[in-house]
Amino acid sequence: MTPLAAAANENLAEISNYLIYSSMAVYTLAFFAHIAEWVFGSRSKVGRTAAALTAARAGAAGKPAAGTPAVQVRTQGGGTAVLDKPEVVSRSAAGSRDVPDGPGAAGGTEKGDLYGRIAVSLTALGFLIEAGGVVARALSVERAPWGNMYEFSITFSTMAVGVYLALLAVGKNVRWLGLILVTTVLLDLGIATKWLYTDSDQLVPALDSYWLWIHVSTAIFCGATFYLGAAGTALYLFRDSYEAKLAGGGKPGTLASSVLERLPSAASLDKFSYRINAAVFPLWTFTIIAGAIWAGDAWGRYWDWDPKEVWSFVTWVAYACYLHARATAGWKGRKAAYLALFAFACWIWNYYGVNILLNGKHSYGGV
Known part of the structure; x- marks a missing residue:
């Protein structure tokens, strides 16, 4: 273990707080820009x-x-x-x-696309500001900025936006995720600043290890990517129901048609979610292994049936069952979607429920 660092730099901690609140303001503007993209996008190109x-x-x-x-x-x-x-x-x-596939939120129109590009630009700006807040938090205590739930939350939302922007940068058509993403990021940051905030401080001895950089950063990246897959899965269920209703001769409502017609097809959403979950699953496996190695160094035991350990493994099993069912049993569509959402619900419970409601060795600093 390394010796504990000096007291937190309060000026940098305050700068971090200002940056996080500023990012929330920018994300709010991005939210309204995404709304404008949907509203002003052409309805003539849907259907x-x-x-x-x-x-x-x-x-x-x-x-x-x-x-x-x-x-x-x-x-x-x-x-x-x-x-x-x-x-x-x-x-x-x-x-x-x-x-x-649908034409996207903008509906292929110049005006809608303009608002969409503004929304993405604001999202990127919010990401940079929030990332600055995470870095300032790290510098204020000279350690990894994820020693408690507040720090984990702000890093998680930063990572989720970063993965989304990276997908856009490599040419993936995921702008349809923008509105859902900034909405949930604002919710995550609101919960973090209102109920999870913890003053910038040093780590307890058990956490003061280089494994904090390796294990927790990988867990955050996995959770952020799993989140994007879960969002795609949820949209798949709505789009699939819409397609099934049309195939049966039904007539969905005007609002549902206007929104769902612009999304990728159910098949495309199903494929997107599967590829996201399959790509990140090996990293989640590494996360659990790295955590076990760290536990052996910190507590003398690789596995102690701590609630966090148990639910991390339950999450792993749920995603393994989902991928196995897709690969061997030929599960596609709604059955696989329900299993994927259950797996992500396990991840969410492992973060919020286990940390807040259950006591274990992973409980530090109140939250």
Whole structure:
């Protein structure tokens, strides 16, 4: 163990607080910009899913849909149908629907896209300011800035936004996540500043280790990425229900149609969530192993059935079951989605519930 550092630098701690509150203000502006993107985005370019499924039903009945170009798709009955040519066509998780991805929140219009680009720019600015707050917090005590739940929370939301922006930077079409992301980031920061705030201070001896940098930072990154996968999964459930209702000849409400038509298809959302969860699962495995090694150094035992250890393992098992079911049992669609959301709920409980409601060796500084 390294000796405890000197007392916290109160000036840097105060600067950190100002930066976190400033980031919340910028994220709020980004929230309204995302709302404007959805509101001012064109509604004339949505409705392609309904057109595709209407044409598919007509084709299954042996009747081409009137007034549609000669673009064919396969139907569940083995026939063909015609529909307006979409930009992207994806097979649904159930394998029974071929539907296009939505045009996005902006609806493909110049005005909506302008608000969307403003929203992303504000989100990036909020990320930089919040990251500055996390760094200032670290400098104020000269240690890793995740020694308590407040620090973990501000780092978690920073990491979630960072992963989202990284996906955008490499060309992934994830702008549809923006509104949900900034909303939940504001909720996370609100809880952190209102109920979880802890004065900048030094660590208890058990935490004063280089493993704090390795184990906890990996856990934060995994949780932030799991969050994006869970958001995609939740949207998948809404979009899949919408597609199923249209396929059955139903007529969803105007608001639901306006929003859900702009999202990627259910198949695309299902694929996005699966890839996110599969990519980060090995890192979660490493997180648990690293925690066990750290426990051996700090407490003399690699595993002590501490609540945090138990629920970290439960989360691992839940995600392992989800990935195993996808890979071997062929689970796709709603069954897999429910299991993925259960796994993320285990992660959330492991963070909030275990830390606040249960006592264990991982309880430090009140929260």
